[in-house]
Amino acid sequence: MKKIGILFGQENTFPQAFVDRINKKAVKNISAEFVIIDKVIQGEALGYDVIVDRISQDVPFYRATLKNAAISGTAVINNPFWWSADEKFFNNALAVKIGVPVPKTVLLPSRDMPENTSGNSFRNLEYPLDWEGIFNYVGFPAYMKPYDGGGWRDVYKLHDPEDFFDKFNQTRQLVMMLQEEIIFDDYFRCYCVGGQHVRIMQYEPRNPHHLRYEHGKAPAAKKILSQVKEYVLKLNQYLGYDMNTVEFAIRDGVPYAIDFCNPAPDADLASVGEENFEWIVETMATYAINRAKAHKSGQDNLTWGQYIKSASAKTSLIPALTPQEAPKTSSLKTKTSSE
Structure with a gap:
């Protein structure tokens, strides 16, 4: 019997629905359950063939546990080694290299020195920074947010240098990152599963959290949706995420990858709505x-992205996947939540 486990924290609706859906399918020799951990021994698996990780970003013990499971053969979703290495500023740099539009963004050193460092730790950092050059590049209004953060924690909208x-x-x-503000005409949040399946959801980030998927606008033009889907697939194929979301702000017909x-x-039912919830569970x-x-x-x-594969083969990044490298088009329908 092959076991699929899900590791999660405070969320309730998705983990239970995920386990129930797999077991309801009654696939021969496959079952699903909540992951149970009573000890972690080096080089020993946890007894699961697949683990879906929903919480290790907040619990370092779980991240280390999943790496140990992965090296013992478990298919961890998402790859815990890549997840540990990745962050939002690198995401933007990768997007630039593969031709996906992103806001102008710069990386900033921390305002206060990290613990156990001194001025001597920063001999290679010129200070003050070239603030004039940075501000001229990014422009105002702008946003400042953690280079590796999630959600809207410690995010600031800025109007001028002062x-x-x-x-x-x-x-x-x-x-932190300082990032150009994209004044958008439309906005989408997109699920991507397995580097193939895409769900484009109209989204309004300026609404209260529980109302962000209640967009209220007419569906976007097919040309824009097609471009959004292409960018979602390209980003996730290069990053190698099994499950991820990509957010796009549409300005003058151009989709800019924001996050x-x-x-x-x-993936909570109360926030994403019934149709989107059904799609992600199934x-x-x-x-x-x-x-x-x-x-x-x-x-x-594990799943390894095209960036890692290119690096390990000592080849340069290419602007797009070749037809041989690209996965088959998803058989699942891609649509906006308003359809």
């Missing part, structure tokens, strides 16, 4: 079952 320095002085030891480092995206259940079927004991069963 406003920037006032907010920057409040960021303590956080490493695409969300390997444990919101798609993830089917994907996890397929990963369990393909699981090979004692081997690497």
Whole structure:
């Protein structure tokens, strides 16, 4: 019997629905359950062929546990090694290299020195920074947010240099990004599963959290939706995430990728709505079952993105996948939540 487990924290609706959906399918020799951990021994698996990770970003013990499971052959969704290495500023740099539009963004050192460092730790950092050059590049209004953060924690909207320095002085030891504001005509949040299946959801980030998927606008033009889907697939194929969301702000008909480092995206029924919830539960259940079927004991069963594959082969990044590298088009329908 092959076992699929889900590791989660405070969320309630998705984990139970995910387990129930897999077990309801009654696929021969495959079952699903909540992950149970009573001890973690080096080099020993936890007894699961597949684990869906929804919480290790907040619990370092779980992240280390999943790496140990992965090296023992478990297919962990998402790859805990890549998730540990990735962050939002790198995401933007990768997007630039593969031709996906992103806001102008710069990386900022922390306002306060990290613990156990001194001035000598920063001999290679020129200070003050070239603030004039930075502000001329990004422009105002702008946003400042943690380079590796999630959600809207410690996110500031800035109107001018004076406003920037006032907010920057409040960021303590956080490493921040300063990012151009995209004044958008439309906005989408997109699920991507397995680098193939895409769900485009109209989204309004300025609404209260529970109302963000109640967009109220007419569906976007097919040309824009097609471009959004292409970018979602390209980003996730290069990053190698099994489950992720990508957010796009549409300005003058151009989709700008705003946030695409969300390997444990919101999948709560109350916030995403019934249609989107049904899609993510069904798609993830089917994907996890397929990963369990393909699981090979004692081997690497992780997903590795095109960026890592290119680097390991000592080849340069290319602007797009070749037809041979691109996965088959999803058979699942891609549509907006208003359809």
